[in-house]
Amino acid sequence: MxxxxxxxxxxxxxxxxxxxxxxxxxxxxxxxxxxxxxxxxxxxxxxxxxxxxxxxxxxxxxxxxxxxxxxxxxxxxxxxxxxxxxxxxxxxxxxxxxxxxxxxxxxxxxxxxxxxxxxxxxxxxxxxxxxxxxxxxxxxxxxxxxxxxxxxxxxxxxxxxxxxxxxxxxxxxxxxxxxxxxxxxxxxxxxxxxxxxxxxxxxxxxxxxxxxxxxxxxxxxxxxxxxxxxxxxxxxxxxxxxxxxxxxxxxxxxxxxxxxxxxxxGSLTVDGVKMSKSLGNFTTIEDALQRHSPEVIRAFVLSAHYSNPIDFSDEALSAAAKGWERIYNAVRLNRRALNTAQAGGDGNGFLAQLEKAKSDFAAAMDDDFNAPTGIAILQELTREVNTLLNSGITVALDVLKAVDETYTSLAGDVLGILPAGNRVAGDSNREAALIDFLINIRAQARASKNWAESDRIRDELAKMGIILEDRADGTVWKGM
RNA sequence: GGCGACGUGGCCAAGUGGUAAGGCAAGGCUCUGCAAAAGCCUGAUGCGCCGGUUCGAAUCCGGCCGUCGCCUCCA
Known part of the structure; x- marks a missing residue:
C-alpha cells in the first residue's frame, strides 16, 4: 500500500x-x-x-x-x-x-x-x-x-x-x-x-x-x-x-x-465568504465548543477533503453532529454488549467485514488523506454493526472486541472523533447507580402499565440530559 | 488585470476514463405502550452550459457562465 x-x-x-x-x-x-x-x-x-x-x-x-x-x-x-x-x-x-x-x-x-x-x-x-x-x-x-x-x-x-x-x-x-x-x-x-x-x-x-x-x-x-x-x-x-x-x-x-x-x-468560510475580523463573521474555537463537542467539530472539519474549503454554519454543524451520533451510538451499543458478553457465541463471519472496512479505510487515507471517504466507510460499517447487534443472536466476545478495536483504531486513533471516555458527570459511579435505580423504578411502573409514571421518569431524566432507550433486552441510557 | 480552486439529488460531500460512495433532510414501512434508537424501501437516465477526443467521460481537451480564495496581515 x-x-x-x-x-x-x-x-x-x-x-x-x-x-x-x-x-x-x-x-x-x-x-x-x-x-x-x-x-x-x-x-x-x-x-x-x-x-x-x-x-x-x-x-x-x-x-x-x-x-x-x-x-x-x-x-x-x-x-x-x-x-x-x-x-x-x-x-x-x-x-x-x-x-x-x-x-x-x-x-x-x-x-x-x-x-x-x-x-x-x-x-x-x-x-x-x-x-x-x-x-x-x-x-x-x-x-x-x-x-x-x-x-x-x-x-x-x-x-x-x-x-x-x-x-x-x-x-x-x-x-x-x-x-x-x-x-x-x-x-x-x-x-x-x-x-x-x-x-x-x-x-x-x-x-x-x-x-x-x-x-x-x-x-x-x-x-x-x-x-x-x-x-x-x-x-x-x-x-x-x-x-x-x-x-x-x-x-x-x-x-x-x-x-x-x-x-x-482550503480555507474555512462563513456564509460563503472567508472569516475575517473586518466582516465580523468571526467565531472563536471557544465559542464553537459552547455549542458542539470537540468530536463533532472534528467530524465537521473532516467531512470535506482537507484541500477544499468548508463553510461553517450551525446547520452544517448540526448535520455533522447527527451523522457523528449515529457512529458513536453504535460504538456505545457495542461496548455495552462487550461488558456483559460471555465467551463463545456467533457472528464470526463478521470479522471479514471488519477487515474489509479497515483495508478500505486505509486505501482512502492513502489516497491523499481522504478523510471524508474514511467517514463514509465508517458509516457503512456502522449499518452493518447495528444490524449485527440488533439481530438477536449472541455475538461472540471476540467479535465484539474486534468491532471495538476497529472503531478505536479508525475513528479514535486516526480521525480522533471518539471521546476518550463516556462523557457523563464527574461523579459517574454514583450517578450511574442513581440512574439505574430510577430505571428499575420505571421498569416496575411499566410492568404495571403505569405509563404516566414511566414517561415522567423518562422526561425528567431527559431534561437532565439523560436519554433512556427501551430495547428488547432492557432499558439503556446515555448521557448527552 | 494576474494566479488558483471549485460548480455532483432539497442541503453537505466522495468519486480523475467503464457506466453516480456516504451523511443530513423528506416520505413510506418494521420494531415499540408511546417514544428513542436501529433496520428496510423510495429518490440524480444524470454530475453548471456548449462543443471535442474516445467503443465508452462527472472524470481528458477547448470555449463560455457562475461562485470563492490569493495578489495587503491572515490558518
Missing part, C-alpha cells in the same frame, strides 16, 4: 517517498498569537493532525514542527499587530503573546489535536534568522537599505514556482505596488529597522530592528528539519507571499530544495 499525496508544488498527485526511509520531517505554518484561536485555525490544524496521525499509523517516525509567531508583523498602517493589541489591552507585548499562545494550545488540546513535537517561537530564534539573512546578503540575494534588509526577487529565477506568479505581471487591479526603499516592488523584507516607538526589537548587524514575517519559518525549519525536508503544510491563503518567500529565502540561502511536498488546506 503506497501513500499518494497532492503536491501543490507541481499541482499533481504523487507517490509519497520520504527523504529518509521510515522518517518524515514535517513543518506546518503555525498561528500568529495576537488573538484567540478561531474555527479557521481548527480546520487547518485538525486537518494536519489527521495527516500526522495517519503517517504515524502507517509506521512513519514523524518529526512535526509548527512555529508560534510571536514577533508580530506590520499592519498596513505601519503598526505591529501584537503591539497594537498590547496597546489596547494595556499589557506588555510578551504578555499578549504568552496569553494567546496558551489559549491556542488549550484550544488545540481540547480539540484533540496532537501537539507538534517542536513548537519553536520566532522570538527565540532571532540569531538563526539573522544568520540566514547574512548568508543571503553574502550571496547577493539581499541588500540593506538604512537598517532594513530586503530580498531581491530578481536574483531567484524560481521565484513564483509554488503560486505560479511571475514577478513582471504583478501590476494591475489599478493598484500601484509600493516600492518605497526597495529595488523592486515585489522584494520583501528580511529585516526591518525598528522605529523608536517599536518595543519588540533586537540588535542586529544592521542596527536595532525585527525580522520579516517569512524568515522565521525558513530559519526554524532549517534548524529542526534540515535544509531539505519532506512535507510543508499550511493554509492556501498563505501560498503567496508567505510560502513563496519561504521557498525563495531557503533555497537561495541553503542551495538545496526546501520542502519536497507542499500540502495546503
Amino acid at each position: 503506497t501513500l499518494r499525496v497532492y503536491n501543490v508544488l507541481g499541482r499533481e498527485k504523487q507517490e509519497f517517498v520520504p527523504l529518509e526511509a521510515g522518517r518524515v520531517g514535517m513543518y506546518v505554518c503555525g498561528p500568529t498569537v495576537y488573538d484567540d484561536p478561531h474555527i479557521g485555525h481548527a480546520k487547518t490544524y485538525v486537518n494536519f493532525d489527521v495527516v500526522v496521525r495517519w503517517l504515524r499509523k502507517s509506521g512513519y517516525d514523524v518529526l512535526y514542527v509548527q512555529n508560534i509567531t510571536d514577533v508580530g508583523h506590520l499592519l498596513e498602517s505601519g503598526e505591529d499587530r501584537i503591539l497594537k493589541k498590547a496597546g489596547q489591552m494595556h499589557a506588555k507585548p510578551m504578555q499578549i503573546v504568552e496569553t494567546y499562545t496558551r489559549n491556542y494550545f488549550q484550544a488545540m488540546d481540547t480539540l484533540g489535536v496532537t501537539r507538534p513535537d517542536i513548537s519553536p517561537r520566532a522570538s527565540g530564534h532571532i540569531p538563526e534568522q539573522i544568520k540566514m539573512i547574512e548568508t543571503l546578503l553574502q550571496k547577493g540575494h539581499a541588500y540593506e537599505v538604512s537598517g532594513s534588509v530586503y530580498f531581491d526577487v530578481t536574483t531567484d529565477p524560481d521565484y513564483g514556482k509554488l503560486s505560479n506568479r511571475r514577478v513582471d505581471d504583478q501590476e494591475g487591479m489599478g493598484r500601484v505596488a509600493e516600492r518605497g526603499e526597495k529595488r523592486n516592488p515585489e522584494d520583501f523584507a528580511l529585516w526591518k529597522r525598528a522605529e523608536p516607538e517599536h518595543i519588540l526589537r533586537w540588535d542586529s548587524p544592521w542596527g536595532e530592528g525585527f525580522p520579516g514575517w517569512h524568515i522565521e519559518c525558513s530559519a526554524m525549519a532549517r534548524k529542526y528539519l534540515g535544509p531539505t525536508f519532506d512535507i510543508h503544510g499550511g493554509g492556501v491563503d498563505n501560498i503567496f507571499p508567505h510560502n513563496e518567500s519561504e521557498i525563495a529565502q531557503s533555497e537561495c540561502a541553503n542551495d538545496a530544495i526546501f520542502a519536497r511536498y507542499w500540502l495546503l488546506v
Whole structure:
C-alpha cells in the first residue's frame, strides 16, 4: 500500500517517498498569537493532525514542527499587530503573546489535536534568522537599505514556482505596488529597522530592528528539519507571499530544495465568504465548543477533503453532529454488549467485514488523506454493526472486541472523533447507580402499565440530559 | 488585470476514463405502550452550459457562465 499525496508544488498527485526511509520531517505554518484561536485555525490544524496521525499509523517516525509567531508583523498602517493589541489591552507585548499562545494550545488540546513535537517561537530564534539573512546578503540575494534588509526577487529565477506568479505581471487591479526603499516592488523584507516607538526589537548587524514575517519559518525549519525536508503544510491563503518567500529565502540561502511536498488546506468560510475580523463573521474555537463537542467539530472539519474549503454554519454543524451520533451510538451499543458478553457465541463471519472496512479505510487515507471517504466507510460499517447487534443472536466476545478495536483504531486513533471516555458527570459511579435505580423504578411502573409514571421518569431524566432507550433486552441510557 | 480552486439529488460531500460512495433532510414501512434508537424501501437516465477526443467521460481537451480564495496581515 503506497501513500499518494497532492503536491501543490507541481499541482499533481504523487507517490509519497520520504527523504529518509521510515522518517518524515514535517513543518506546518503555525498561528500568529495576537488573538484567540478561531474555527479557521481548527480546520487547518485538525486537518494536519489527521495527516500526522495517519503517517504515524502507517509506521512513519514523524518529526512535526509548527512555529508560534510571536514577533508580530506590520499592519498596513505601519503598526505591529501584537503591539497594537498590547496597546489596547494595556499589557506588555510578551504578555499578549504568552496569553494567546496558551489559549491556542488549550484550544488545540481540547480539540484533540496532537501537539507538534517542536513548537519553536520566532522570538527565540532571532540569531538563526539573522544568520540566514547574512548568508543571503553574502550571496547577493539581499541588500540593506538604512537598517532594513530586503530580498531581491530578481536574483531567484524560481521565484513564483509554488503560486505560479511571475514577478513582471504583478501590476494591475489599478493598484500601484509600493516600492518605497526597495529595488523592486515585489522584494520583501528580511529585516526591518525598528522605529523608536517599536518595543519588540533586537540588535542586529544592521542596527536595532525585527525580522520579516517569512524568515522565521525558513530559519526554524532549517534548524529542526534540515535544509531539505519532506512535507510543508499550511493554509492556501498563505501560498503567496508567505510560502513563496519561504521557498525563495531557503533555497537561495541553503542551495538545496526546501520542502519536497507542499500540502495546503482550503480555507474555512462563513456564509460563503472567508472569516475575517473586518466582516465580523468571526467565531472563536471557544465559542464553537459552547455549542458542539470537540468530536463533532472534528467530524465537521473532516467531512470535506482537507484541500477544499468548508463553510461553517450551525446547520452544517448540526448535520455533522447527527451523522457523528449515529457512529458513536453504535460504538456505545457495542461496548455495552462487550461488558456483559460471555465467551463463545456467533457472528464470526463478521470479522471479514471488519477487515474489509479497515483495508478500505486505509486505501482512502492513502489516497491523499481522504478523510471524508474514511467517514463514509465508517458509516457503512456502522449499518452493518447495528444490524449485527440488533439481530438477536449472541455475538461472540471476540467479535465484539474486534468491532471495538476497529472503531478505536479508525475513528479514535486516526480521525480522533471518539471521546476518550463516556462523557457523563464527574461523579459517574454514583450517578450511574442513581440512574439505574430510577430505571428499575420505571421498569416496575411499566410492568404495571403505569405509563404516566414511566414517561415522567423518562422526561425528567431527559431534561437532565439523560436519554433512556427501551430495547428488547432492557432499558439503556446515555448521557448527552 | 494576474494566479488558483471549485460548480455532483432539497442541503453537505466522495468519486480523475467503464457506466453516480456516504451523511443530513423528506416520505413510506418494521420494531415499540408511546417514544428513542436501529433496520428496510423510495429518490440524480444524470454530475453548471456548449462543443471535442474516445467503443465508452462527472472524470481528458477547448470555449463560455457562475461562485470563492490569493495578489495587503491572515490558518
